[in-house]
Amino acid sequence: MVPHAATTEIVVMTAAPEATRTLAARLASAARPGDLLCLIGDLGAGKTQFAKGFAVGLGVDDVVSSPTFVLMTEYVGRLPLFHVDLYRLADASDALAGGLLDERQLAGVALVEWAERLGDALPVSRLDVVIDGTGDEPRRICLRTADAGYQRYLEAAA
Numbered sequence: 386m387v388p389h390a391a392t393t394e395i396v397v398m399t400a401a402p403e404a405t406r407t408l409a410a411r412l413a414s415a416a417r418p419g420d421l422l423c424l425i426g427d428l429g430a431g432k433t434q435f436a437k438g439f440a441v442g443l444g445v446d447d448v449v450s451s452p453t454f455v456l457m458t459e460y461v462g463r464l465p466l467f468h469v470d471l472y473r474l475a476d477a478s479d480a481l482a483g484g485l486l487d488e489r490q491l492a493g494v495a496l497v498e499w500a501e502r503l504g505d506a507l508p509v510s511r512l513d514v515v516i517d518g519t520g521d522e523p524r525r526i527c528l529r530t531a532d533a534g535y536q537r538y539l540e541a542a543a
């Protein structure tokens with residue numbers, strides 16, 4: 386019998402960008418090929434800071450910057466890292482039609498900023514990283530998943 390998928394979450398507070406990056410780097414130790422992490426939060430919440438830290442945790446040597454104008458940037462690390470930013474996408478469905486989330490990413494980890502723009506097109510198997518707070522405020526970072534296979538991220542954060 387397959388148990389009914391229960392959503393589980395944990396909340397971590399970070400007081401500075403370094404703390405957000407450190408948390409993300411720790412989570413990267415749990416990363417496996419094919420993982421999808423959705424970074425959700427307002428402009429300036431810290432989604433790109435999270436991506437930078439995650440990349441460091443994956444052993445990426447390049448500095449991760451905002452891929453806003455290219456939609457996706459690929460980095461080489463322990464696993465390939467695909468950093469996607471859907472902010473400027475005119476029609477989020479184009480992202481799927483254009484192969485933005487495709488089988489290539491099964492070899493690595495996809496971090497998607499503004500992933501909520503994909504709506505129902507998002508697979509259930511994913512980790513949501515929901516960041517609240519802007520400016521100098523501490524950030525409330527909620528790690529949430531409905532897939533038991535992603536529980537390892539919550540454990541890595543604890």
Ligand SMILES: Nc1ncnc2c1ncn2[C@@H]1O[C@H](COP(=O)(O)OP(=O)(O)O)[C@@H](O)[C@H]1O
Nearest residue numbers: 399400401402405428429430431432433434524
């Ligand atoms: N606790 C924190 N976590 C992350 N970023 C923070 C934090 N406190 C302040 N900041 C600042 O907030 C900004 C977040 O920017 P960025 O990561 O580009 O946001 P986003 O990608 O969500 O638009 C950075 O200038 C960062 O220095």
Ligand SMILES: [Mg+2]
Nearest residue numbers: 432433451498
């Ligand atoms: Mg960003």
